[in-house]
Amino acid sequence: MSESLEKVKAPSEPLFSKKNKKLITDPLSDNNPITIQVLGICSALAITVQVEQAFFMSASVLFVLIFGNLSISLLRNLIPSRVRIIVQLVVVASLVIIVNEVLQAFVPDVSEKLSVFVGLIITNCIIMGRFEAFAMGNKPWPSVLDAVGNAVGYAWILLVVAIFREVLGSGKFWGMEILPQGFYEMGYMNNNLMILPPMALIVVGIIIWIQRSKNPSLVEEH
Amino acid sequence: MAINKESNAYTFGFSILLVIVVGAILSSLSLGLKPLKDKNAEVKKQIDILNAIGVDADRSNALELYTQYVGNNTFVVSVQGEKLEGEDAFALDVQKQHRDKTITEDARKFPVFVANKEGQTMYVLPTVGKGLWGPIWGFVAVGEDMETIVGASFDHKTETPGLGAEIKNTSFEEQYIGAKMTSNITVVKDGSGKLDAQKVDGITGGTITSKGVEEMMNRTMAVYAAYFSKTKI
Numbered sequence: 259m260s261e262s263l264e265k266v267k268a269p270s271e272p273l274f275s276k277k278n279k280k281l282i283t284d285p286l287s288d289n290n291p292i293t294i295q296v297l298g299i300c301s302a303l304a305i306t307v308q309v310e311q312a313f314f315m316s317a318s319v320l321f322v323l324i325f326g327n328l329s330i331s332l333l334r335n336l337i338p339s340r341v342r343i344i345v346q347l348v349v350v351a352s353l354v355i356i357v358n359e360v361l362q363a364f365v366p367d368v369s370e371k372l373s374v375f376v377g378l379i380i381t382n383c384i385i386m387g388r389f390e391a392f393a394m395g396n397k398p399w400p401s402v403l404d405a406v407g408n409a410v411g412y413a414w415i416l417l418v419v420a421i422f423r424e425v426l427g428s429g430k431f432w433g434m435e436i437l438p439q440g441f442y443e444m445g446y447m448n449n450n451l452m453i454l455p456p457m458a459l460i461v462v463g464i465i466i467w468i469q470r471s472k473n474p475s476l477v478e479e480h
Numbered sequence: 481m482a483i484n485k486e487s488n489a490y491t492f493g494f495s496i497l498l499v500i501v502v503g504a505i506l507s508s509l510s511l512g513l514k515p516l517k518d519k520n521a522e523v524k525k526q527i528d529i530l531n532a533i534g535v536d537a538d539r540s541n542a543l544e545l546y547t548q549y550v551g552n553n554t555f556v557v558s559v560q561g562e563k564l565e566g567e568d569a570f571a572l573d574v575q576k577q578h579r580d581k582t583i584t585e586d587a588r589k590f591p592v593f594v595a596n597k598e599g600q601t602m603y604v605l606p607t608v609g610k611g612l613w614g615p616i617w618g619f620v621a622v623g624e625d626m627e628t629i630v631g632a633s634f635d636h637k638t639e640t641p642g643l644g645a646e647i648k649n650t651s652f653e654e655q656y657i658g659a660k661m662t663s664n665i666t667v668v669k670d671g672s673g674k675l676d677a678q679k680v681d682g683i684t685g686g687t688i689t690s691k692g693v694e695e696m697m698n699r700t701m702a703v704y705a706a707y708f709s710k711t712k713i
Contacts, residue, residue, distance in 0.1 A: 338491040345498060352502045359509055363516040366524070367539065374638070 273399065281403040285411035287473075292415040293466045294476065297383040302416055303458040305375050309432050312420035314361070314368050316413030318376060322353045323385055323405040330393035331401035337394075346389040347380070354379045384412055419461045427452030525570070531633045532619035533595045533602050550604070553594040559586050561706030569593060575615055578608040590703050600624055602631075605704050609696025612688040614638040616647065616696065622661055626708040632656040634693060644689030655680040661701040662708075667694040 272278075291297045301319075305311045326349050330337075337345050358376045361369035369376070379385065388408055393401040424430055429437040429448050437446070451457055470476045483490060523539055526546040530537040537545045554569035569591035577583055593604040603622045608615065614637040621631035632653045639645040646652055658677045659665050666679050667690045673681030682690035 336485075336494065338485050338494055340486070341491055341495060344495075348498060348502055352506055355506055356509060359513050359517075362520070363513040366517075366520040 278400060278403050281400055282407035282410075285404075285407040286414070287411075287469065288476065290411045290415065290469075291384045291387075291408050292412055292462065293469055295384075295387075297387060298412055299459075299462070301375060301378065301382060302419060302462060303455045304378075305372065306416055306420040306423050306458050306461075307427065307453055308371075308430075309417065309420045309424050310368065311371055312416045314365070314372060315375065315379075316409070316416050318354075318357045318361070318372075319379060319382065319385070319412055320406070320409035321357060322350060322379055323388060323409045324402055326350050326353055326385060327388055327393040327401040327405035328398055330389045331396060331398045334394050334396075342394065343386075343390070346386060350385050350389070351380050384408060415462065415465060418465065419458055422461050423452045423457060427457075528619050528633055528635065529593050529595070529604050532604050532621040532631045533597050534621075534631050535597065549595045549597055550593050553596070555592055555594075557590045557592060557703065557707045559588055559590070559703055561703060561708075561710055563707070564589060567591075574606050574608050575617060578615070590700065590707075592704070592707075595621070603704075603708075605700065607696050607700040609692050609699070611636050611639045611647075611692045612644050612686075613640070616689065616692050618693070618696070620656070620661070620697070620701070622704070622708075626712055627660045627662045627705070629656050629659050629661055636689070639686070639689050642685075643683065644686035646683045646686055647689055647693055652680075652683060656697075661697075662705045664698050665694065665701075667691060 285291060288294070292299065292302055301315060305315045326346075329349050330346060333345070354376065357379070358369070361372070361376065388404060392404045396404070421431070424432075425436065426449050429435060429441075520539075523542045526542040527537045527539070529550060530542065530545055533549065535545060535549060556564045556567035556569050556572060558564055567589060570593075572589055572591045574591065577588055591606060593606075595602045595604055601624050603626065605620045605622060606617065607620060608617045610616065616634065616636040616639065618632060618634035620629055622628065623630040634647045634653055636645060636647060639647065655673055656665065659680075660678065663678065667673075667682040668679050669682050669687070671681055673679045680694075
């Protein structure tokens, strides 16, 4: 009941008001889930060896986060608070199963490469974090925007890391050779270190470094 | 509407409803996509068989290459190494058969895919076993002499990446090339695999998976060897 009253009272807020825009732009830089909140690091390490995998992982997270935030936000006044975490888990788990089934049916090769990591979206802290911190207390539209912002914020870091790792590590982009053969004849070699998981952390670390030196207010006081 | 959302009845009601709705959505989706997934699994099997005889294939050309190299040249043998008539080798799911406890070991059936690559006959033999976490399987190609292994490709469902999952690496698979499938092939840990064709270096940190490969290879190859010894003479 209270919800419908509110809607009548405040219909004037434009879809992309300043406040709503901030929901999208904030997670892209100043409140990025990976570099600032340091969430979702596990998948940033695991599936950034190739750009293709990182792309499909990002797309899956985008899908799960948008529909998850939307359904949690729609249900927020119905969910009994004692079982809310379990309800959130059920929502994220079923969305992930949907993603997994669709990948298996339509892009089986990608599904094989992502293997267990699709399932691990369930435990991606970004998703449960957004459900609990945002969707439980906000209306559907801002929740969708928040989901888009956070998923894209997650995606661009993933893609940047993946581009570095694939180009430097195997001389390819999206599985295609991009470095001219002449390079190798001159003695250039692919850096195998880039393929190993620790390099993902180092690349993320460099991104964090650049980001904080550009915006010193992000540096934590100790 | 005065519903006490903190009451047990509401909590239970909500949970039950949620589970029913979610369950219905997921099961109908899974059933709806099943034909597509089955088709994918079929193509994957063709790719695996082609890989075992050293032919690179992807999803777009698998059917064409499979028809070219193997086609309908398949048959099924029994545990005793007798050729069975009227069986569809490609449709025979050896993994399901391995899992199904109602099928006794004596009743298991073993498909053979006869490939013809550049005038050479190769026998592709599927094999199934247990890894550490789940099933492992492979396809072994045996040459014209019906005993020397000329190619092998292994795969797994849930082995640990970097450890047991390494069985699908070419470097591990290639160790089987040149071995005779008529006698035991042992997986060793002392690094002597390079020296002896009948020995294969196991994977560091993947002992149980390596041992699983050894067990499944020796068990299934013995059956095929029995069949070959009968047909050779």
